[in-house]
Amino acid sequence: MDQQRLETYLASIAPALPPVLAEIEAEALEQYVPIIRKSAQRYLQWLIAVQKPKRILEIGTAVGFSGSLMAYAAGKDCKITTIENYEKRFEKAEANFKKAGVWDQIRFLKGDAAEILPTLDGSYDFVFMDASKGQYIYFWEDVKRLMHSGSVLVTDNVLQEGNILDSHYAVCRRDRTIHKRMREFLAMQMQDEAFACDILPMGDGLSVCLKK
Numbered sequence: 001m002d003q004q005r006l007e008t009y010l011a012s013i014a015p016a017l018p019p020v021l022a023e024i025e026a027e028a029l030e031q032y033v034p035i036i037r038k039s040a041q042r043y044l045q046w047l048i049a050v051q052k053p054k055r056i057l058e059i060g061t062a063v064g065f066s067g068s069l070m071a072y073a074a075g076k077d078c079k080i081t082t083i084e085n086y087e088k089r090f091e092k093a094e095a096n097f098k099k100a101g102v103w104d105q106i107r108f109l110k111g112d113a114a115e116i117l118p119t120l121d122g123s124y125d126f127v128f129m130d131a132s133k134g135q136y137i138y139f140w141e142d143v144k145r146l147m148h149s150g151s152v153l154v155t156d157n158v159l160q161e162g163n164i165l166d167s168h169y170a171v172c173r174r175d176r177t178i179h180k181r182m183r184e185f186l187a188m189q190m191q192d193e194a195f196a197c198d199i200l201p202m203g204d205g206l207s208v209c210l211k212k
Contacts, residue, residue, distance in 0.1 A: 011038045018072060024065050024096050033089075035065045036130060036156055040203035044128070044154060047208075048073040051152055053125035058082040059113050059139060060131030063089055064096035070128065071102035081107040081124070083116050085131075117142035123151065130156040137185040144194070147211045153195075158186060159205025 017025065028035045036044065044066070048056075053074055058067050061084035071080055080102075084093060090110055097103045109116050113131055117139060124146055129136060136155060143153060189197045189209055197209040 007039055010042075014038070014042055017041075017069075020100050021065070021068055021072065024063065024068065024100065028063050028065055033063050034157075035062060036069070037203035040156060040206055041066075041069060043200070043202060043206065044070065045073045047152065047154065048126065051126060053152075054078055055122075055124045055126075056080045057120075057124040057127045057143075057146060059117075059127070059129045059143075060084065061089065061093045061108065062086075062130070064093035064100070066128065066130060067093075067106065068097060068100035068102050070126075071100070071105050074126075076105065079105055079107065081109065081120070083109045083111070083113045083131075085110075085112050114138055117146070120146055122146070123148040125151055127151065127153040128156070129153065133157055134181050137181045137188065140185065140188060144192075144211070149211055151211045153207075153209040153211075155189075155207040155209075157204040158182060158199060158207045159201065 016022065025035060048070060054077060056070055056074065056078060058070070058080060059082075061067055061082040064082075067080055067082045071078065074080075082093075084090065087110070094103070094108060097106050097108070114135060120142075125148075127143055127147060129139065129143070131139075147153065186199065186207060189195060189207055190199075192209075195209045195211055197207060200206045200208060
């Protein structure tokens, strides 16, 4: 099966994004800001429609596209806490949340997630993680603490364009650390008895975990 042809076909029959989200997406792509891919967008919207979360935690705001997408999918009663470390994206993310009309649902925390996550309390119904891939393994314990039974965690970009399948020595030297950490992170998730997890080959790979 030609995966690219399949993606193109599925995108052609899927409902269009609301115009404001399409505008934010197009601008992000023009500026080479990494955002969630089409197939992953559809899955995220579907999963949120099924789970109906009231509290969402997002690790990796970027320019606010995925946070706005989730806010639309979850509805006005949902509150989203989102964390971003890259200072140059703060202003654009806030502007996009306001443009999308979801700013009143957003708690925007600016700084390193490794420092912010330990300060959070309570629990979240849904967690979306799309940040620095080499840091996922260090977020895992705090993310687990912030989930309750029935909470779902979705982690984006876990297959690294297929490089996750390569041996350590087949990966470019500069990418070996992130490759090693991602493999360890995925193994941790899959083997954690408190969770039921799977890895879906859509977009650049989604890890989906349900806390039992």
